[in-house]
Amino acid sequence: MTRRLQYPDAARELGIEESWLRRHIKRLPHSKLGRVVYFTDEDLARIDAQFHHEPGAEAKASPTSAPSATKAHPMGHLVPLPARRTARA
Template sequence: MTRRHTYPQAAAVLSVDESWLRRHIKELPHTKLGRVVYFTDADLERIDALFHHEPSAGPLANATTPAPATTSHPLSHLRPLPSRRSAVLTG
């Protein structure tokens, strides 16, 4: 059976704040049953891959990287939202 993680458990696995998960839930893979939201291990792996960054400059940029997948990830177009604080200060 697939393990289900709650917000606090998923945040601990991903090393992020629980509030970050809650703010970005619409862009993240998850399962929702009624009001209950949970993340499977596969969801957490996809979230980690979604925000993975390889350096393009510097000493690690020359390291060999794995070959890219033939098809792009279905959520690869997603980007983190801008800071809410900057919108309040400029608005």
């Protein structure tokens, strides 16, 4: 039989806050039975695979994957509009 975990139990299984699950529910795999939201073991495995992050993973990345200081910002060509003149009486 497949386990059906509600928010508190699912959060405990994943090692995260229940509020995180509630805030991100639209992006997470889950099932509903009426208004009751529940997570199966498969849902928890998919959530873990989708959002799991190992500390220090950026430090292990290759130097070519680091953002270059010479790379231009994609919106760097935009400039502010000139100031508007106010009507004088």
